Amino acid sequence: MNHDHQGVFCPAPSEPVAGPSSAFWVVVMGVSGCGKSAVAQLLAQTLGLPLIEGDDFHPPSNIDKMQRGIALADADRADWLLILGAELARCCDGAVLTCSALKRSYRNTLRSAVTDLRFVHLAISPAESLKRVAQRPGHFYPPSLVASQFEALQDPAGEPGVLCLAGDAALATLVQQAHVWLGRTNATCAE
Numbered sequence: 001m002n003h004d005h006q007g008v009f010c011p012a013p014s015e016p017v018a019g020p021s022s023a024f025w026v027v028v029m030g031v032s033g034c035g036k037s038a039v040a041q042l043l044a045q046t047l048g049l050p051l052i053e054g055d056d057f058h059p060p061s062n063i064d065k066m067q068r069g070i071a072l073a074d075a076d077r078a079d080w081l082l083i084l085g086a087e088l089a090r091c092c093d094g095a096v097l098t099c100s101a102l103k104r105s106y107r108n109t110l111r112s113a114v115t116d117l118r119f120v121h122l123a124i125s126p127a128e129s130l131k132r133v134a135q136r137p138g139h140f141y142p143p144s145l146v147a148s149q150f151e152a153l154q155d156p157a158g159e160p161g162v163l164c165l166a167g168d169a170a171l172a173t174l175v176q177q178a179h180v181w182l183g184r185t186n187a188t189c190a191e
């Protein structure tokens, strides 16, 4: 079953959606606290593309689970990833999506929604992730779940269309590096 966050049915595309040649879609990915939201917001502004916040599309049951300190399982993430793929496909001229996308199979679900999907992986240490998550007041995601993110993470290095960055660099540097890379790989997505 595939619903958007307001419960409206979203048909999943049977073929990845291709946009105009200038269009591209990019996922800013990584463990909790790696900087997905911060980087994606600036990157979307820089590129003039819509921002899709992956966390906004979790069903209440997932939020509730995480708030109670229970890590999501593959089954909890399956519909969420399909919805995020449909959201990407809906943005015909491209978009920037924040999504943890921790496992290769999750990334492949997103790849099946749009052509040449790029991923910018913000890699940080468990200690840095824990520090940042613990300092984020009012967020639903508890520090006790940080270790589970690293257990689930499958490094995307070597997969097509992936840029890996050190997430402890300055925000402006990260956005610039992603921007340059996206310009260089546009239309080929071979890296």
Ligand SMILES: Nc1ncnc2c1ncn2[C@@H]1O[C@H](COP(=O)(O)OP(=O)(O)O)[C@@H](O)[C@H]1O
Residues within 6 Å of the ligand: 030, 031, 032, 033, 034, 035, 036, 037, 038, 039, 098, 132, 133, 136, 167, 168, 169, 170, 171, 174
């Ligand atoms: N490159 C960075 N350097 C320093 N602090 C950062 C950086 N990126 C993000 N942060 C801070 O870390 C915290 C988590 O960032 P956030 O973007 O919410 O991560 P995520 O969306 O991956 O969970 C926020 O307080 C944010 O301001």
Ligand SMILES: O=C(O)[C@H](O)[C@@H](O)[C@H](O)[C@H](O)COP(=O)(O)O
Residues within 6 Å of the ligand: 031, 032, 033, 036, 037, 055, 072, 077, 100, 101, 141, 149
């Ligand atoms: O797949 C998951 O386990 C969740 O999506 C998780 O990766 C995400 O980190 C939380 O929703 C917290 O949100 P932030 O990543 O924005 O901290």
